[in-house]
Amino acid sequence: MKVFGAVLGALREAHGTTQEELGRYAGYSKSMVAKIEYGERLASPDFIARAEELLEARGALLAAAPHLRWTRLPAWFGEYARLEQEAVSLWTFNTHVVHGLVQTEDYARAVLGAYVPVLEEDELERQVRTRLDRQVLLTRRPAVSLSLVVEEWVLRRPVGGKAVSRAQLERLLELAGMRNVSIQLMPTHYETHAGFDGPFTLLETPERQWVAYVEGQATGSVIDDQKKVSEFQTRYGMIRTQALAPKDSVRLIEELIRAS
Structure with missing residues (x-):
């Protein structure tokens, strides 16, 4: 989760988007976005898709997603x-x-x-x-x-x-x-x-x-x-x-x- 969170945080900051703005776009609270970036919470596929779209990640988040535990279930x-x-x-x-x-x-x-x-x-x-x-x-x-x-x-x-x-x-x-x-x-x-x-x-x-x-x-x-x-x-x-x-x-x- 920490690998994915670090990638998400870096992309968000490079895009100039705040945690609050990303959360609003993805339907999450600011605190939940922060917890995802800190590796304390899992991101759902829907969140990943919305973050990809807003941050123009060009597949970077999808590439990091396999590091999430739920993808191994x-x-x-x-x-x-x-x-x-x-x-x-x-x-x-x-x-x-x-x-x-x-x-x-x-x-x-x-x-x-x-x-x-x-x-x-x-x-x-x-x-x-x-x-x-x-x-x-x-x-x-x-x-x-x-x-x-x-x-x-x-x-x-x-x-x-x-x-x-x-x-x-x-x-x-x-x-x-x-x-x-x-x-x-x-x-x-x-x-x-x-x-x-x-x-x-x-x-x-x-x-x-x-x-x-x-x-x-x-x-x-x-x-x-x-x-x-x-x-x-x-x-x-x-x-x-x-x-x-x-x-x-x-x-x-x-x-x-x-x-x-």
Whole structure:
């Protein structure tokens, strides 16, 4: 991102355009343009196209764009990835594997290594690195407010083997101690709960707009229809109410670690 931001800043100054003027033309705030130039935020394809046009960049920004992390992600995931990097709040319900934002490197490698058709070794490592790069969201300033609800059985599956799954549990325990992270487990013995439709994510943008994201087999959809988003928010609220409280969830994670 810093490579792209430096190129953007140099072109803008050479053109004699202010950050405010570029932001107005591209539909961004001045502060957002500044963050893109500082390498703190991702630029969308639409922003790049508008900046190219206004600054008469002659393809220079397009040439720098491959240095952005979202260009290394599947096309269907790119829109969500850009929103994720700018998120103020992120709430997620996980039913299959631990969310990518909190996976350890070995856990991520085990998950991505199970993909069929099998990934080539260099592609596997590239995807692992890209997944880990996304985790800057947790420690940037300001850090995202992250809420995770995870099905208990997800943590009982020894993904990557006992040592890898134990390290993942320890990572979750570490994250649970962060002020901006809340982790809750949905006990396996519960007969019913509000999350039977599957995993999903809710995301709050810097403009305080909420969107939902649902992912399936080789596809993902960002949902911004506010009526549908409201339904997801209501569902997530019920899921959080039904799941174990954060302190009880920490105790259960500790029990799983001792048993591993």
